[in-house]
Amino acid sequence: MAVQYELIKRCSKTGARAGRLHTPHGTFDTPIFMPVGTQATVKAMSPHELKEMGAGIILSNTYHLYLRPGHELVAEAGGLHKFMNWDGGILTDSGGFQVFSLGPLRKITEEGVTFRSHIDGSKQFLSPERATEVQMALGADIIMAFDECVPYPADHDYARKSTERTTRWAERCKGAHTRADQALFGIVQGGMYKDLRSMSVRDLVSLDFPGYAIGGLSVGEPKDLMYEMLEHTVPLLPVNKPRYLMGVGTPDCLVEGVLHGIDMFDCVFPTRVARNGTVMTHQGRLVVKNAEYTRDFRPIDSDCGCYTCRNFSRAYIRHLLKTEEIFGLRLTTIHNLYFLIHFMKKMRQAIIEDRFLEFRAEFWSQYQK
Numbered sequence: 001m002a003v004q005y006e007l008i009k010r011c012s013k014t015g016a017r018a019g020r021l022h023t024p025h026g027t028f029d030t031p032i033f034m035p036v037g038t039q040a041t042v043k044a045m046s047p048h049e050l051k052e053m054g055a056g057i058i059l060s061n062t063y064h065l066y067l068r069p070g071h072e073l074v075a076e077a078g079g080l081h082k083f084m085n086w087d088g089g090i091l092t093d094s095g096g097f098q099v100f101s102l103g104p105l106r107k108i109t110e111e112g113v114t115f116r117s118h119i120d121g122s123k124q125f126l127s128p129e130r131a132t133e134v135q136m137a138l139g140a141d142i143i144m145a146f147d148e149c150v151p152y153p154a155d156h157d158y159a160r161k162s163t164e165r166t167t168r169w170a171e172r173c174k175g176a177h178t179r180a181d182q183a184l185f186g187i188v189q190g191g192m193y194k195d196l197r198s199m200s201v202r203d204l205v206s207l208d209f210p211g212y213a214i215g216g217l218s219v220g221e222p223k224d225l226m227y228e229m230l231e232h233t234v235p236l237l238p239v240n241k242p243r244y245l246m247g248v249g250t251p252d253c254l255v256e257g258v259l260h261g262i263d264m265f266d267c268v269f270p271t272r273v274a275r276n277g278t279v280m281t282h283q284g285r286l287v288v289k290n291a292e293y294t295r296d297f298r299p300i301d302s303d304c305g306c307y308t309c310r311n312f313s314r315a316y317i318r319h320l321l322k323t324e325e326i327f328g329l330r331l332t333t334i335h336n337l338y339f340l341i342h343f344m345k346k347m348r349q350a351i352i353e354d355r356f357l358e359f360r361a362e363f364w365s366q367y368q369k
């Protein structure tokens with residue numbers, strides 16, 4: 001099997017677990033945070049810097065790469081790993097989510113989704129088969145089934161019909177997937193309805209995927225509702241397969257996701273907010289661009305071991321951001337990614353030492369959302 005999950009330690013009191021994910025491009029400790037590199041680059045970061053800070057698996061987007069430069073060109077280059085010179089793990093999303101979130105004009109039918117390119121307005125079409133073919137050409141280690149992310153809010157009838165179609169699409173993706181060196185993950189939907197979440201898990205598990213993503217969350221719902229869906233859904237998934245919570249997240253959501261037994265996370269948040277000067281600390285977010293940091297010669301976070309915190313002050317970083325110096329957003333990006341990658345490592349160690357609940361309590365005692 002291209003991707004295998006190895007359970008190392010389960011927390012004795014919660015769903016939290018420490019594991020390893022074996023892939024064709026390396027073995028990675030879980031829980032893991034996966035930086036997003038939408039267009040075959042984690043913005044402002046070099047592959048060397050990503051490797052140095054401990055990144056293991058990065059994400060790219062089928063929707064964007066299909067439109068530009070085209071999956072055929074990436075295949076001609078030898079696949080994504082060669083094209084972007086990254087020898088770690090790569091996961092690609094299937095494109096459905098981006099079609100729904102980027103394309104204002106789209107038409108969903110049983111066959112697939114017709115949409116307008118956000119680049120040149122050209123009419124495009126993605127089907128489960130096409131999305132799978134594109135991802136096989138891109139060559140990621142883990143690829144995602146083509147799904148519809150049920151919008152929030154959605155009524156029960158819409159959520160049911162959409163989720164049932166996502167399952168039929170998942171079966172078609174499975175039928176079209178012929179690369180033995182890639183793992184195709186199913187994506188659980190069901191909106192905010194426990195009965196539909198159970199139905200989606202039941203139907204996808206019967207198709208026997210090597211891993212399962214939980215989709216349709218982190219789509220604007222209250223965090224407590226996301227946690228309620230996780231509490232219901234994760235225990236229904238196979239223990240010996242990886243669980244991936246899509247689009248999450250911030251440190252608080254990562255802690256609660258790990259609590260419920262999630263192994264893999266991704267989110268554009270840390271890199272996106274870094275570019276406008278918001279950085280993460282153990283006490284919560286800090287907008288280093290603000291005037292209050294003009295003469296603050298301390299590092300962003302004195303407990304952080306990243307290149308940024310070892311070499312530069314808040315005052316200097318604020319100066320770079322205010323003057324729109326490119327180095328400024330590189331420094332904040334380095335910090336935010338390092339912070340989350342190492343936050344996961346600390347959580348994993350706490351699980352292994354069976355003190356995850358103490359870790360969680362300590363986190364919440366310091367963290368201001």
Ligand SMILES: CCCSCc1cc(N)cc2c(=O)[nH]c(N)nc12
Nearest residue numbers: 059093097149215216217218246247
């Ligand atoms: C590179 C981005 C990966 S995660 C994008 C994402 C994020 C969120 N929040 C939900 C979904 C979903 O339901 N389906 C799919 N394919 N993707 C989702």
